Amino acid sequence: MNSPPPELASRSVMKAPAARFWVMTITGFVVAALFLNFVLSFFVAGWNYPKTPVRTIRQFTESTATSHFLADGFGTYGDRLTGNSPMPGAPTILLLGDSHLVQEAVPDSSTMGAVIERLSRADGRPVNIRQYGWYSTAAPTYIASAPDLLKSFDPTLVVVVLNSTDFGREALTEGWYWQMRINPDLTFRLIDVRIPEGTGRLAQIREFVGRSPLMLSLRRRAVLVFPSEGETKGPPGPDLVQAEVPLVIPASVRGLKAAYGARLLIAYTPFCRETCDSNPDPGEAQLLEACRAEAVKCVSTRAEMVAYMQSNRRILRGFHNSAPGEGHLNKFGLQAVGTAIWRRISLELH
Amino acid sequence: MVFTSFAFAKFLAVVLIGLWLMPTRALRQMLILVASAFFYAYWKPAYLLLLMTPSLIDYVCSIRIERSDSARVRRGWLLFSLITNLGLLAYFKYTNFLLDNVGALLGWQVPHLDILLPVGISFYTFKTLSYTIDVYRREIPACRSLWQYAMFVTYFPELVAGPIVRASVFLPQMTRSLRPSLARAMVGSQVALLGVTKKLLIADRLALIVDPVFANPAYFSPFTVSSAVVAYSLQIYCDFSGYSDIAIGVSKIIGFDLPENFNMPYIATSLTDFWRRWHMTLSGWLRDYLYIPLGGNRYGRWKTYRNLMLTMLLGGLWHGASWNFVFWGFLHGTGLAVNHWWTRDRGSTGGRKAVVPQGKVVLLVKWATTYVFVCLAWVFFRSRNFSTSLLIVRKLFWLDTSGANFFYSPLFMLVPVVVIGHILGVIAQRQFYAPSSSLRRCPPPAWAIRAYAGNGGRFGLKPSRVAGVYVLLPIPGFWGGFLLTVWLLVVFLFSSLKATPFIYFQF
Numbered sequence: 071m072n073s074p075p076p077e078l079a080s081r082s083v084m085k086a087p088a089a090r091f092w093v094m095t096i097t098g099f100v101v102a103a104l105f106l107n108f109v110l111s112f113f114v115a116g117w118n119y120p121k122t123p124v125r126t127i128r129q130f131t132e133s134t135a136t137s138h139f140l141a142d143g144f145g146t147y148g149d150r151l152t153g154n155s156p157m158p159g160a161p162t163i164l165l166l167g168d169s170h171l172v173q174e175a176v177p178d179s180s181t182m183g184a185v186i187e188r189l190s191r192a193d194g195r196p197v198n199i200r201q202y203g204w205y206s207t208a209a210p211t212y213i214a215s216a217p218d219l220l221k222s223f224d225p226t227l228v229v230v231v232l233n234s235t236d237f238g239r240e241a242l243t244e245g246w247y248w249q250m251r252i253n254p255d256l257t258f259r260l261i262d263v264r265i266p267e268g269t270g271r272l273a274q275i276r277e278f279v280g281r282s283p284l285m286l287s288l289r290r291r292a293v294l295v296f297p298s299e300g301e302t303k304g305p306p307g308p309d310l311v312q313a314e315v316p317l318v319i320p321a322s323v324r325g326l327k328a329a330y331g332a333r334l335l336i337a338y339t340p341f342c343r344e345t346c347d348s349n350p351d352p353g354e355a356q357l358l359e360a361c362r363a364e365a366v367k368c369v370s371t372r373a374e375m376v377a378y379m380q381s382n383r384r385i386l387r388g389f390h391n392s393a394p395g396e397g398h399l400n401k402f403g404l405q406a407v408g409t410a411i412w413r414r415i416s417l418e419l420h
Numbered sequence: 421m422v423f424t425s426f427a428f429a430k431f432l433a434v435v436l437i438g439l440w441l442m443p444t445r446a447l448r449q450m451l452i453l454v455a456s457a458f459f460y461a462y463w464k465p466a467y468l469l470l471l472m473t474p475s476l477i478d479y480v481c482s483i484r485i486e487r488s489d490s491a492r493v494r495r496g497w498l499l500f501s502l503i504t505n506l507g508l509l510a511y512f513k514y515t516n517f518l519l520d521n522v523g524a525l526l527g528w529q530v531p532h533l534d535i536l537l538p539v540g541i542s543f544y545t546f547k548t549l550s551y552t553i554d555v556y557r558r559e560i561p562a563c564r565s566l567w568q569y570a571m572f573v574t575y576f577p578e579l580v581a582g583p584i585v586r587a588s589v590f591l592p593q594m595t596r597s598l599r600p601s602l603a604r605a606m607v608g609s610q611v612a613l614l615g616v617t618k619k620l621l622i623a624d625r626l627a628l629i630v631d632p633v634f635a636n637p638a639y640f641s642p643f644t645v646s647s648a649v650v651a652y653s654l655q656i657y658c659d660f661s662g663y664s665d666i667a668i669g670v671s672k673i674i675g676f677d678l679p680e681n682f683n684m685p686y687i688a689t690s691l692t693d694f695w696r697r698w699h700m701t702l703s704g705w706l707r708d709y710l711y712i713p714l715g716g717n718r719y720g721r722w723k724t725y726r727n728l729m730l731t732m733l734l735g736g737l738w739h740g741a742s743w744n745f746v747f748w749g750f751l752h753g754t755g756l757a758v759n760h761w762w763t764r765d766r767g768s769t770g771g772r773k774a775v776v777p778q779g780k781v782v783l784l785v786k787w788a789t790t791y792v793f794v795c796l797a798w799v800f801f802r803s804r805n806f807s808t809s810l811l812i813v814r815k816l817f818w819l820d821t822s823g824a825n826f827f828y829s830p831l832f833m834l835v836p837v838v839v840i841g842h843i844l845g846v847i848a849q850r851q852f853y854a855p856s857s858s859l860r861r862c863p864p865p866a867w868a869i870r871a872y873a874g875n876g877g878r879f880g881l882k883p884s885r886v887a888g889v890y891v892l893l894p895i896p897g898f899w900g901g902f903l904l905t906v907w908l909l910v911v912f913l914f915s916s917l918k919a920t921p922f923i924y925f926q927f
Binding site: 091092094095096097098099101102103105106284287288291294295344345379383384385388390391392393394395396 | 628629631632633636639640641644823824825826827828829830896897898899900901902903904905906909912913917918
């Protein structure tokens with residue numbers, strides 16, 4: 071194949087293009103956007119649309135999973151469905167937590183609640199799980215939600231799943247939904263930092279964006295690429311709260327106990343990355359100590375996670391399209407944590 | 421200021437607007453000089469002096485060298501320039517390495533000096549060295565304009581990680597207007613966007629598997645470690661060639677044409693071929709200023725092997741002060757010597773050359789052997805120490821089967837992207853240049869050629885004189901608009917959020 075003379079080859083770039091070429095170019099932009107919108111519809115779906123009782127979320131940031139939620143007003147999106155049919159007459163157990171309970175990155179059947187339901191049914195002591203996750207939150211949100219949750223579901227047990235991010239400023243000044251200020255005597259006040267549901271024009275725009283997989287993807291991405299203070303943090307936190315950080319664990323345990331009483335079980339999930347230490351981390355040790363002091367049922371899922379990693383040669387965090395050991399619990403992590411929680415729950419169910 | 425940051429985008433916009441507004445070429449050159457100084461000082465202002473001092477010395481030395489007819493005087497000025505440049509490089513880059521090794525030899529605990537390696541010192545040192553040597557060899561005239569020379573040394577697009585531009589290429593372009601034009605901007609922005617894509621979409625994505633596995637290979641299974649090694653081979657290529665593309669693209673917008681730095685190195689069918697395609701400006705520099713002065717291949721086979729080995733050992737050391745880099749150079753030196761023996765010396769008696777087998781299968785075997793060897797050498801290049809390298813090699817050969825399995829899907833999606841990119845590149849080169857022998861033996865598929873050049877020219881991805889070997893989208897036009905939109909959105913939506921610095925910044 072002969073090469074074209076450089077002058078001819080470069081002419082298409084150098085000469086001023088006709089107007090109709092620009093019209094064709096803009097047509098190309100539009101067709102490309104429509105094309106991508108169609109392709110992304112297989113991987114992206116937003117919570118706001120369509121407004122059916124069961125909402126579907128699809129995302130590709132961590133894995134490429136489809137998740138379903140029953141929009142009942144609790145949690146960021148609602149009750150994370152397990153894919154199992156509820157067992158009539160079986161006790162209800164609530165699982166509460168942060169984004170680890172939202173579990174957008176795994177299918178319904180791999181969620182922590184689904185694991186517990188399967189294990190309970192295999193054990194002949196079936197339970198029904200309702201699991202609620204709130205993004206970027208900590209104990210204050212679970213405490214504030216307690217009256218409505220208990221009134222709505224009258225659960226046999228309430229399992230609050232905590233991790234090390236719940237033990238710092240997320241509870242005080244950086245968490246979404248609810249925060250707390252703690253006094254030296256461990257009394258505290260809750261602060262409502264929930265952003266009201268948009269109404270009017272803003273709500274219409276959000277709903278419109280939610281209908282288009284491409285626009286929704288761009289919005290989700292923009293939030294990650296250009297995080298604004300308002301979207302990542304609550305009100306600016308003065309350094310005054312530094313003195314309150316060591317009080318977060320005992321105050322959280324005390325507050326959760328006051329909110330849920332004898333039905334409370336706190337489950338601690340350590341951040342096991344590529345490997346997992348058998349020894350408790352400082353926050354974990356402090357939590358277990360606070361639980362003993364307040365006579366609250368507590369379990370660490372560490373031993374189960376370490377054993378699972380060693381016997382199955384699996385990493386419990388990270389997905390096929392994210393870094394190993396980073397991010398949320400994957401299906402193996404949820405299996406290990408669910409198993410550990412079920413073992414502890416089963417002791418409470420007679 | 422990283423090329424893929426918003427800070428750089430703003431900086432570049434200001435520079436381009438400034439260049440467009442400046443009424444004369446001299447003012448534009450001044451603006452580029454000031455912008456380059458700001459660009460470097462943005463990282464650490466004090467090191468701007470470090471950059472300017474040897475530049476000034478080389479400027480003076482080169483004029484003295486040119487003016488003098490005495491070989492002794494000329495050699496003296498050259499030596500002064502070499503000692504200054506190499507001395508600074510040695511101090512900043514190799515002092516602690518030397519102290520470590522002396523301490524280890526003598527059994528002493530030698531404290532580290534608190535030395536911060538100036539960004540790009542290896543690159544601009546080689547650039548200025550080549551200038552002085554070229555003037556000494558009377559291959560180029562000495563630059564009489566101090567600010568033009570300073571602009572050559574500090575030119576911001578290629579200051580910190582190349583391509584290593586020689587004065588003979590750069591200085592003659594000073595006569596250009598340097599006023600951005602739409603035609604050059606359309607080409608340059610596409611080339612720069614290609615570089616951004618390589619960096620953000622491929623290299624940074626692959627870093628997500630490479631970094632944890634190379635940090636703790638013991639935790640991962642042989643499959644995962646093998647995936648990470650392949651991922652690293654693509655990461656370093658896309659990271660470095662991405663940087664070069666951005667430098668070349670930005671320069672095209674400004675008005676300079678920088679030399680190509682990569683030419684699809686992973687289609688190489690021998691190690692010699694690989695080094696003609698990988699970091700071409702460095703390999704060209706090592707060839708012209710080290711290998712050939714050492715004697716090249718002119719004094720028999722054993723001296724050729726010695727010269728190859730010395731060149732690659734120093735090339736390895738140039739990358740960093742670590743025995744891992746030296747060993748990487750040793751592996752490549754050995755590989756090149758073996759390659760030389762296999763293709764030229766093996767069985768050659770009485771002037772009869774060795775018979776090298778031909779054919780597609782042989783070509784495939786040669787390609788696979790080259791790629792596997794290069795990947796094995798990358799293990800030593802990337803690992804933080806020798807014991808980690810050996811552990812990775814053990815995992816690669818399934819001698820250690822412990823560790824967790826982790827499947828990283830982007831690797832398996834990005835490999836086809838890179839392969840398609842290479843196919844387009846091969847086709848573009850066949851259009852623009854006479855095909856090399858290896859390309860002739862392994863032509864791209866007919867459908868790819870049809871898609872490239874066919875369809876009545878409507879879907880022609882045309883190389884141009886301005887673009888050089890780069891394949892450009894047919895803009896304006898429907899397909900150009902369509903592909904550009906898809907390209908931009910895919911980069912925005914799927915790039916890694918974890919920004920990693922360019923790998924070659926550390927050198």
